[in-house]
Amino acid sequence: NIQNQMCMLNNTFIFSNKYCDILLVRGCPFVHEVRKDEDICSPILRKLFNESHHIFVGLQGIRDDLPSKNKKTQFVSISKNYRSVIRACMEELQQVAGKVEGKSDGSNRKSSWRVSILLAVELIWNLCEVLFIDAAPAGSLLLHLLDWVRLHKADVDEKARDVLQSESPTEHQAYWDVVISYVLQGRMDEARQVLMKQAALQPAARGMFKLLDNLLIKMPIFNPSGAQTLTEFDVKWRHWHEEVDRCLQDQSFASNPHLEVICKILVGDEDVLLEHKELLSTWYHFLVTRLLFSHPIVKPTELHYYAQSSMHMFLDTRSVPEPLDSILLAAFEFDIHQVIKDCSIALNNWWFVAHLTDLMDHCKLLQSHNLHFGSNLREFLLLEYASGLFTHHSLWQLAVDYFDHCPEFGRVYLELQIERVPLDTERKALKVLRICEQRQMTEQVRSICKIMAKGALRNNRLGSALSWSIRAKDAAFATLISERFLQDYCANGAFSDLDLIDNLGSAMLLSDRLTFLGKYREFHRLYGEKCFSDAAKLLLSLMTAKIAPRTFWMTLLTDALPLLEQKEVIFSADQTHELMFCLEDLTSGNCLPKPDRWFPFLFQDEDIDTTKIEILRLALARNLAKAIVKEGTVEV
């Protein structure tokens, strides 16, 4: 279904339909289908868009008057919700990627690429949650960072499982790697458990193992909800640190190089840490480990210094930092705007920056940073994201809520976009209309109803057309439809769609022509039921109250003929006078009215009309006579 747009660039033709663009290059036998935003079409990512929309709408509903402490917990839980949605999508993508491993086409590559993007996105979001939304103070800051690192380095547990499930764990080549990895992540209990296996096998070195075990147990961990203050913890930690240092100086672990390495790590020896680059695998892991063993009560403001130095120490000085690295570094420097800017550039979809910025705006973390086209950053990103959603054949409904929460330009964007939604069925049109009506977009309501009504009229569905014009309160169109009915009547001598006209109800009042139609039909009905006096009264009122268009008066008068010709007197003398007046009005002065464009056939033959008028005059006169006699008669 190719719509009209087509443009030519050199030897390339581009057609576009509502889903994608089709590219034809002269001389090339292939037809290329180009889509703007591929991500939006992935079924698994669709779940991400829908679930996050749900969370977004819930977030907007949080009341401003709540005390800030409650709000912070709520914001943190919303942030966790977003992240769990990202994780769920990621896991599903991983499953799919696993299933199609045999395939050689690009779908596997695409899935694994998407997985890595989502991993990075969740990493950044988690860090932003720790640093900005939760805003942990010194002490608990490190604990949160440890959790962060542990969450994103899950392969340790897998390796540990492999080692422990093998026949002789201590012989396994990865045994010491597992122990050291646990220590590097600050998971002392797990480290001790694995170490015990080795300790059991070497009774001779029991003393050494006991000593290390002791050091590991005694390592102080700050308890944020405990009674211990930061200073007390600091003192305790320094004592412990000195003890570990003493063990090193005493050469207590000299005979076992592995245990010595562990001890050096505990004391915070950076060179030893750097020797285990493959186990750390990322500079931010190195950063957190370094902080754990040298500066556990690091303050948020000091983070950036350590972050920069860690990055320089860890990474090869020749290699260029990846986008992810600079984003994380910007986060450690508490430069929110830089984070958002870098993410916008690095990612091809506005989803992440739009939602994260919105959340941070709610936490009042963004300074009102006025961009030069008027709106603020949050609104700009949301508008971009929502506009992207609107190009999707199905997700446009989500975009509506996003526009609603952009106070400056949201409404304008919505007004422009909503009219472009293709309306294939009435049900879809009804949904679009409901959206417009709820936001008082009367222009759009009118134009949509007109489109639907015109379509209905073209297919001869007069009832549908009428119901659309009633919805839009479009008097002009209702008049058009009534004219159509009257046309049909004049052409066929009978009304079509009686079920509609008979039951117009209060809709009759929408347009004068419609009222006339309803009343005229009522006249026919009364006549059919032989309620002649009521019918006569109605007929007269149609003319005297000027409800009937003048062009139709001739027809009405002709309809009055059979009533005039009845044996019984139906029209009273006064009524007959009025009828005569109407007739004179119609025929006087400018003779017969000019042929109307709707009823041209009414005035084709002058002779017939003169005859008709004569007949009418005669009938009226006779009726007047009868009426006068009847009214003048007095019962004796």
Added chain:
Amino acid sequence: MEGINAKYVSQKISKTRWRPVSSSSLQQPDIFATGSWDNEDNKISLWSIGDNGVSGMDDEFEGDPQLVCEYKHNGDVMDLQFLDQDRIVTASSTGAVTIFRHNHNNQTLSVPQLWERAHHYPCGKAPCTGVVCNSPEIVTVGEDGRIILFRSDQEGVTRTIENADSSTIHAVTFLRTTEILTVNSIGQLKLWDFRQRSNEPSQILSLTGDRVPLHCVDRHPNQQHIVATGGQDGMLCIWDVRQGKMPFSLMEAHSAEMWEVHFHPSNPDHLFSCSEDGSLLHWETSSNSDTPSFLQGGRNASITSRSAIAPAGGNQSLISAWLTGDSGKGRLETTHMLPSQTLSVNSLDVLGQCLVCGTDGEAIYVNRLVPI
């Protein structure tokens, strides 16, 4: 509100229906079908919530629906009904009426029968908006104002009522084996008798005043003269088709179009309705209980019940609780069934103690513990 979770399915759901369970067994339903809309490639899908060997890999929640099979559908799925245990009839926005067969052995769907241009305009497609079946008969209605009668064992069309309505017919339901009820977009309820040869409705009922389009209709399972309808203004109307041309009672239900209304098939004191405003309401009526509603637990919303006319005379015992116009005599409670506001709930179905509904937020909700 335990026992109800959202399952995101990457397609906007237009219809959901439970597969019927045989009346002899007391089993709860375990399979439901969904139809999607507004997609490039629409599908009908079968889902299972039981553990009859079709469970997926990670059932985090007990009864998380798992996809059994799916099939491409041309056009939006405007309506969907189970013809019997194996076959599903769908109405499409292209005007086609399709029968799908579910093969239990290899869990696939196939298309044994298709009437491609059942509903049409002289030049162009007319969406088929509603389908109802009483095996082997199938009745469909569409935007072209036609009513078409099919038989699933015959190739052609059995009977067509041309120009049955000058406006769009939105929904249809069987009143008796040979009578159907249709609702249209000018607010009329029309009764059609197939035994009559004429193409005129045998009865027309409508609300006086505003002509509000009606979108859904359902008949009381036991008392065939009681009918519920819902329309564009979200009002729930209860009609008695034996008497009067106007509804028996009107209740404000939703703040936007009501898309579906269903009486519970085995416990008709319960009624369910869903709407464009994202809510799903459970209506419960009983005229025998002495306990006033405010002493009952749970989240109930008090609603205003306005009756159009007082109940006609006649045997008090035969008048159903729904026809008790005076809200003092009867008691009516409504409960919101969904945990929070969602996008439009397009469809719902209830069977036994299980309720399933689908939304425009591309989510399916299943509740297996509906309090009946």
